[in-house]
Amino acid sequence: MITPPTTSVPMSPQTFDVESLRGEFPILNVLVHGHRLVYLDNAATSQKPRAVIRSEEEYYRTMNANVHRGVHTLSEKATARYEESRESIRKYIGAGSAKEIVFVRGTTEAINLVAATYGKMHVGKGDHVVISGMEHHSNIVPWQMLCGETGALLRVIPLNDRGEVILSEYEKILDGPVKLVAISHISNALGTVNPIREMIASAHRRGIPVLVDGAQAMQHGPVDVRELECDFYAFSGHKMFGPTGIGILFGREALLETMPPYQGGGDMIKSVTFEKTIYNDLPHKFEAGTPNIAGAVALGTATEWLSGLDWTAIGLYEQNLLQYATDALSDMPGVRIIGTAERKAGIVSFVMNDIHPHDIGTILDRDGVAIRTGHHCAQPVMMRYGVPATARASFALYNTASEVDALIAALGRVREVMGI
Numbered sequence: 543m544i545t546p547p548t549t550s551v552p553m554s555p556q557t558f559d560v561e562s563l564r565g566e567f568p569i570l571n572v573l574v575h576g577h578r579l580v581y582l583d584n585a586a587t588s589q590k591p592r593a594v595i596r597s598e599e600e601y602y603r604t605m606n607a608n609v610h611r612g613v614h615t616l617s618e619k620a621t622a623r624y625e626e627s628r629e630s631i632r633k634y635i636g637a638g639s640a641k642e643i644v645f646v647r648g649t650t651e652a653i654n655l656v657a658a659t660y661g662k663m664h665v666g667k668g669d670h671v672v673i674s675g676m677e678h679h680s681n682i683v684p685w686q687m688l689c690g691e692t693g694a695l696l697r698v699i700p701l702n703d704r705g706e707v708i709l710s711e712y713e714k715i716l717d718g719p720v721k722l723v724a725i726s727h728i729s730n731a732l733g734t735v736n737p738i739r740e741m742i743a744s745a746h747r748r749g750i751p752v753l754v755d756g757a758q759a760m761q762h763g764p765v766d767v768r769e770l771e772c773d774f775y776a777f778s779g780h781k782m783f784g785p786t787g788i789g790i791l792f793g794r795e796a797l798l799e800t801m802p803p804y805q806g807g808g809d810m811i812k813s814v815t816f817e818k819t820i821y822n823d824l825p826h827k828f829e830a831g832t833p834n835i836a837g838a839v840a841l842g843t844a845t846e847w848l849s850g851l852d853w854t855a856i857g858l859y860e861q862n863l864l865q866y867a868t869d870a871l872s873d874m875p876g877v878r879i880i881g882t883a884e885r886k887a888g889i890v891s892f893v894m895n896d897i898h899p900h901d902i903g904t905i906l907d908r909d910g911v912a913i914r915t916g917h918h919c920a921q922p923v924m925m926r927y928g929v930p931a932t933a934r935a936s937f938a939l940y941n942t943a944s945e946v947d948a949l950i951a952a953l954g955r956v957r958e959v960m961g962i
């Protein structure tokens with residue numbers, strides 16, 4: 543049996559009090575099979591602070607009404623709160639205008655929106671769309687569908703053995719008839735942080751726009767879309783301490799203006815006759831139907847909550863935690879870490895001997911340790927590294943070294959149960 547590390551590394555700078563931050567997350571006190579929850583599945587979805595939970599509740603308790611429709615007080619209140627939330631998010635990601643902030647269901651819908659509108663307008667037969675070998679299915683399938691419909695070709699930037707994009711290959715691919723690059727900021731399956739600023743600059747030197755899948759990035763610190771100079775940035779509320787069912791497509795105003803609507807319906811129009819519809823202004827042109835108002839409001843609260851944190855201290859804390867977990871896992875016999883990039887976020891994917899990751903996940907759950915197992919909606923990554931699936935521990939700002947110790951101890955029990 544593996545002896546788990548007994549001491550916690552001194553990793554919390556004075557400026558960041560993890561225990562008091564944990565106190566803001568009620569779910570961290572839940573018991574699972576008699577054990578206090580050790581939640582290490584943050585890449586799948588993050589937990590919610592009290593402020594976010596309260597915000598959604600308060601919306602329903604005090605102002606629930608439809609937006610942009612009524613003249614009555616509640617509708618005006620709900621509309622104002624919905625638009626204030628858009629403004630909070632705009633500020634948080636450094637966008638120039640609230641017109642560039644489109645509420646969607648999440649990253650998946652944001653990418654599909656761009657593929658179905660910008661993609662259909664600009665990508666034709668013989669053109670290329672570029673993605674990388676580490677993309678989530680949400681940033682593969684919409685482009686495959688587009689290429690299938692238009693006769694374009696999907697080009698894939700290959701990965702090295704550590705799980706990093708091979709930039710020299712990317713440069714070569716960019717010299718083709720490329721109409722769009724779509725790349726993840728951080729890989730959900732490998733933890734790799736891509737050099738997206740550099741990659742965006744390379745594409746822009748050739749006049750090629752870039753969409754960034756930011757699903758995994760937003761919980762690890764603020765992202766400034768102006769600084770990145772990306773053309774589109776897609777993310778999900780639920781992975782950044784906000785609610786499920788709400789997310790954002792940031793798009794440069796000049797591009798969004800030229801794009802056709804994604805869906806037709808209420809709120810995306812200025813006027814409708816049976817002969818002709820005049821579409822609404824940005825961003826409403828892309829928000830057909832009653833939106834997830836409560837979700838949008840609470841996502842605004844999540845960004846306000848995130849703005850109040852000391853990200854220099856948290857960045858250091860998360861990197862130390864990642865290092866601690868990586869070292870502990872590397873010391874376990876039979877463990878192979880998949881994804882050893884130089885720049886990583888708090889995600890460790892691994893396999894252990896020939897134990898199926900689902901067995902690992904199930905046994906860990908008995909000890910209250912929640913991780914994700916499977917292909918993580920990134921089957922090409924599994925193929926690239928020759929594994930059917932991995933076990934994945936993913937860390938957020940409220941995780942601690944003693945939770946890593948609990949993971950390692952539980953993995954020791956997996957070895958015992960499996961007779962290794």
Ligand code: C6P
Pocket residue numbers: 585586587647648649650651678680681726728729730731755757758778914918919
């Ligand atoms: N990854 C994971 O466990 P949605 O489902 O739309 O909120 O996000 C999709 C998505 C897109 N891109 C990346 C890089 C992602 O990681 C995800 C979601 C979760 O890894 C669920 S599969």
